[in-house]
Amino acid sequence: MPIQLKRLLILGVVLVSIFLILKYLMTPESFGQYGHYRGKALDEVAAYPTKYVGSETCYDCHDSIVLAKSEGPHSGIGCESCHGPGFKHIEDPETEKLDKPNTRAFCAHCHAFNKARSEKAITQQNILEHNPEDNCTECHNPHQPQQ
Amino acid sequence: MKVAKENQSRRSFLKNAGMSVGALLVTSALPPFNAILFAANKPKGKGIWYGIAIDIEKCIGCGNCAKTCKTENDVPPEPFFFRSWVEQYTIKNDGTIKVESPNGGIDGFTQSVPDGEIEKSFFVPKMCNHCAKSPCVQVCPVGATFESPEGVVLVDDTYCIGCRYCVQACPYGCRYIHPTKNVVDKCTLCYHRLKKGLNPACMENCPTKARISGDLNDPESEVSKFIKTKNVYVLKPHLNTGSKLYYNALNQEVR
Amino acid sequence: MNPQFEHLYQALTKVDGYIYPNEIELSWSILIVLYPFITGLVAGAFILASLERVFNVKSLKPTYVIALLTAFAFMLVATMPLIFHLGQPLRFWEIMITPHLTSAMAIFGFVYLWYLMVVLLLEIWFDYRADMVVWSKEATGLKKWLYKIFSLGISDVSPESRRWDDKLGYIVTVIGIPSAFLLHGYVGFIFGSIKANPWWSTVMMPVIFLFSAMVSGIALVMLVFMIVNYIRKQKIDMLCLDTIAKYLFYIIIIDFTLESLDQIHRFYEAEESFEIISLLMSGKLFVTLLIFQVLIGMIIPVISLGTMQFYKPKEKIRQGIYLVTGILVLVGIFFMRWNVVIGGQLFSKSFYGFTSFKLALIGPEGFLMASIWLIIPFLILAFLLWLFPPWKKTQEEHVSVE
Known part of the structure; x- marks a missing residue:
């Protein structure tokens, strides 16, 4: 085998090994857990905070209004459809007021x-x-x- | 004699070794070619498999879905970034079609065509179709956009490189580049709400219940019944994206 | 109003018809126009070099090394516009570490590396190895060290080792031709495989990209060859120049035929997207498509080069014509890329309207930055010509390999 081929082969093997080591080291931990993506990304997306709390939560305090509404044509409409998201209001009902x-x-x-x-x-x-x-x-x- | 036998066994060993190496090479060379079979494969969904149904006859174009989507998901307020929006189609008597979506419908709609000239008019709410053979997932070079085991197309914003190839590949215009994160952003079907047993924000706050989502694999789910009992149609079916957003009463003019 | 969005509000006022609300800003801008343009120059220049080596076109001999070095200089820059257009440039390594094999873009990373490392670099290396050994003995300072490092510490210059260089170089060239086809065919596939976009989605796209790449690469080498000779005050080998022009002429004709076929097919079938596309061609793309790409980039060069095939004026005039034609061809192919990349994003995927595009002057996606990416390869080429002057090479003829 000529010397140039030998040296190139060594160089090639070194480069490919470096690539494989990098691939091993840099591939994120949960990659490929479910498919070709980071499995942990599922939990991260799921951990996003919710802002609309739902009419059931409103009922806990404002039961009379929710009940009154349930008899009319707006019965199917959620409270937050008009009043906006309630996530701050349920934490601090006195200062965080919703839209009217x-x-x-x-x-x-x-x-x-x-x-x-x-x-x-x-x-x-x-x-x-x-x-x-x-x-x-x-x-x-x-x-x-x-x- | 002995030598010949040895040779033979060596030959058969070499043959076997050669064949197994060959088989190994062939099978290891196959996966890259499987790569062209993305959209040709059958969708896999087992277990819960989310689909969406929108009833155009019920939509009144209030824009609440688009508005609540921006609030729930912190979508930038500027009128260039939408995960969900509403279009108003107006087909005039002379056959021309006018489509409008001022600020995605968030501020409501007015009819710009005089009533006398209107042959037909309706609203079409748009959002990610959560395709089962998503062109966007197919083209993502790094695996930053993917289909969750429940059939929801999501983005890993810590991994996306912002190449915008998926934006080009989505036939429905459902993706945008987030102006501060510099990665792609899109509808998650409120995955964070689904996981807590809540409805997506746009569906929770739709005053006429024109949009629903649920498990397509459950024949008793609201979505499955909707699809069974109505004349449903998906957008751009000729592209075979495996769209899981089914519209009732969709007009052929809608694209 | 946040100044970050000012250009978007401006674009909003220029929307024509209806577009999806997310479509106002073009996702791919001038940098992605440069990417197929530069990659095309690489593939084209390499194919010209291979013509001499593999197909044994002797008259192209003086351009062989220049074509290789040109291809190499542009290859080094080819991915830079790509990386700089990313929203997260520092994450570009993910494309190599976790490539998603169903994506044409992910495969491109490997095709690129294969082409750069295994084909171009090796071919140049085999061609220069013995010379570098000789030069490392004569040169001093930085040059000496560079030669020593690049020759990988090999000092053998025996005829035997040179024969090996030649033989191995030949093998690399033979591998290189399909690789060059693969490289630019793949760039075409990145666009041609997007079924959402009727302006891109055609099986012809890789083939068209390939032939337009050859057109632009050959034109570039022709220009570089002339300019290098002007600067060195050498007499230009007219036989060589005429031969390049002849190949350029034929390949432009093939390219023109393929592109016309694609458009004729589009008009004949007149599918759902036909209306919006014909509006695009007669409206927003009229100047860049019909004037720059077709008239300046194809029709005029075909006429001028065609005339040269049977009427040969004086050398100076011929050189002038080749010089102008080469520039026109490069302008034409640049606008071909422009029309594909920008044109494909101007119309809405709803087929109901158009957005607009205005090239900014400054900024990472601006005109100035784009110009820099086009100038850098020439600086690299100048450096390569200084480090590896083809005219100082000792070994003139390739040993014929049977």
Whole structure:
């Protein structure tokens, strides 16, 4: 075997070994546990904090409102759909207050006339003409809006 | 005689050794070629296998899903980053199609086409399809995006190199580069909520229950029943992404 | 407003029709245009070198080493734009440590290393080994040490060892041709395998990339060959130059045919995406596609090089024509990459609209940075020519290998 081939082979073996050692050392610990990814990543994603706590949690304190709502057309809507996420409020109910949206624009998100909304799916109003001076909540109780 | 016999046994040994080395080489050379079989393989899901169903007839375009998604998952508030958004399709009498999604629908929709010109109009909520043969998982060069054992497509943000190949490969535009983390970000189907037994935030806060998710392997789950009883369709079925987001009443104009 | 997002708000006002909200910013910018461009130059330059060695085109002899060194200089830089466009450049090693084999991009890391380490480096090494031994005795200082290290401590310059150099170099070249095809075919596959994008997703993509790579590489070597001779005030070997131009001419024609075939097929089948793509070609890509890529990069060179095939004006005029044509071809191929990479992201995957792209001047993805990545290979080439001057090589002829 010529000397150049010998030296190159040695060099090649050294480089490949370095690569294999690096591959062994640098591959993350849980890699390949379930598939071609870091198995621990599953737990890391799962550990993300939740912000929306669910209406059941609201019921613990605000039972009368939740019960009142459950009789009207808004019964299927979660509290946090309008009031926003409750994760801070349940930690510190006195200072961390939730939104009480009462603007016409807010109600219009669902109830303004739009051809794209199915008439079956939702009650719609022409918000430019229907008592344009007043806030919706002056006539409609948002928790029992049929009144 | 003895020599000949020895030779023979040596020959058969060499033959055997040669064959086993050959077999080893062939089998060890095969996996790289299996790599081309990603989308050709059958999806594997055993156990719980998440799918999503969205009822377009029920969607009223309030944008609550898009809004709560941003809050729950700390998605940057700017209108260029969405894990979930709503599109308003308006098909005019002259056949032209107008699609809009101002700020992903978070601020609500107004109809920009006069009622008289509208033939048909509807909302289409969009989110990650959690494909069973995800093109994005297929192209990730390092294994930073992957399908969880439950069929949820996730991103390992400590491992993603930010090459954006998956952004190119997603036919549904569901991925974006997080402006501060500099890695890719996408819908996790609120994996952190699913694991705690909660619904994904967008579904929890949908006022008309137009979107649901659940176990496709359980024939009694709400999703399985939805798929069985309605005319469901997935987006871009010709791409064979194995999408697990099933729409009821999806129009052919939706892409 | 956060200035980080200013360009995005600006782009938002320029959206045409409907695009998915995440599609406003292009994911791949100028750096990813450079990557196939530079890799193409490498593959093309190498294939020109192989023409001389394997296919025994004697008249190309003066360009052999220049082509190899050019390929090597560009190869060293080829991955830099890639790494610098990453959101997390320091994590680039993951692509080698845990390559996801279903990803064309992961395989590219190994194809690249194979090509750089096993093919290009070895071929150059075998070609220069004996010379380096000789030079290490004559040179002083840094050069001496570099030669000693690069020759791996081998001092044998016997005819026997030189024959081995030649024989092994030949074998590497033979391996190198399919490797060069693999390298650039793979770059094409990275784009061609994205089924979500109809502008990219075509089986022709690797083939087109390969032939456009050969076009650009040959044009580059032709220019480098002329410039090196101008600088050294040497008379240019016109037979050699005419031969390069002849090969360039034929390969442009093949490339042009393949690209036309791809477009004709697209128009003839007129699939779902046809409308948005025809709008793209007649609108946002009109100048870069029809003017720069097709007219400047293909039609004019085909006419000028074609004319040279049967009408040969004076040497000076011919050199001028080759010089201009070479530059036009490089500009054309650059815009071919541009049209693939940028063009493929301008239209929405909803097929309902377009976003816009404006190349920034500064910043890591800006024009200046891109220019730097194109200038560096020439500096490396100048260094290589200083360290390994082809004109000082002792061994002129390859020993013929039977």
